[in-house]
Amino acid sequence: MYIIFLGAPGAGKGTQATMVAQELNLEHISSGDLFRQALEQGTELGIKAKSYMEKGLLVPDEITIQMILDSILAPGCATGAILDGFPRNLPQAKALDEALPKHGKAIDKVVFIKVSEAELLKRLDGRLICRNCQTPYHATNAPSKVAGKCDECGGELYQRPDDTTEAIKKRLQVYSSETAPLIDYYTQKGKLLEVNGGRSVDEVKHGIIDALKGEGLSA
Numbered sequence: 001m002y003i004i005f006l007g008a009p010g011a012g013k014g015t016q017a018t019m020v021a022q023e024l025n026l027e028h029i030s031s032g033d034l035f036r037q038a039l040e041q042g043t044e045l046g047i048k049a050k051s052y053m054e055k056g057l058l059v060p061d062e063i064t065i066q067m068i069l070d071s072i073l074a075p076g077c078a079t080g081a082i083l084d085g086f087p088r089n090l091p092q093a094k095a096l097d098e099a100l101p102k103h104g105k106a107i108d109k110v111v112f113i114k115v116s117e118a119e120l121l122k123r124l125d126g127r128l129i130c131r132n133c134q135t136p137y138h139a140t141n142a143p144s145k146v147a148g149k150c151d152e153c154g155g156e157l158y159q160r161p162d163d164t165t166e167a168i169k170k171r172l173q174v175y176s177s178e179t180a181p182l183i184d185y186y187t188q189k190g191k192l193l194e195v196n197g198g199r200s201v202d203e204v205k206h207g208i209i210d211a212l213k214g215e216g217l218s219a
């Protein structure tokens, strides 16, 4: 089972993808996490991605597509995965649709987590993540028990360099112009499942699981 999680920055894709992957026993592939890990480790991939990420721009397709295909085709993902943050534009979606059938795979469904722009701005302003395990927090809405420390692993919490006001604006613009057209693309293929993301984390999770069950895709 291969499922894409689609949504604007701040829609809760990462949080939901982590929880639903655990529940359905699927791998979770997050393009943003892969880039952030590469950046932390100072690898060639991280160095190439850095300037784009800091400005809130998309990393070039040739780098991103190869990175994700390598992850999907790794043995750990043989039975399925949730793709979080990829594809992010039409060329990436088309590359995926071309590459997967060559390996006997296909995208089953696309979960679109819909959240209003006002709510997105509220969520992104104040977001913190763990440098070690990537668990997300919010300075006021979902703070950690000990300020600056991750509840899960004790790692340091930090503000993503692309969560500054300027970069947030840019990322939302990039989402509207480049990523939002994927909603039509997958609707036309009969693969889109829209879920109201403006609710509590648990309610959204149940909404996603129910939508997948309705398609016969969940245990």
Ligand code: AMP
Binding pocket: 009, 031, 032, 033, 035, 052, 053, 054, 056, 057, 058, 059, 060, 064, 084, 085, 086, 087, 088, 092, 162, 171
């Ligand atoms: P995210 O954590 O998904 O918000 O991603 C953080 C940043 O990583 C984005 O703002 C982009 O710079 C880069 N990135 C993540 N996924 C992609 C993708 N599919 N295509 C291009 N750039 C990406």
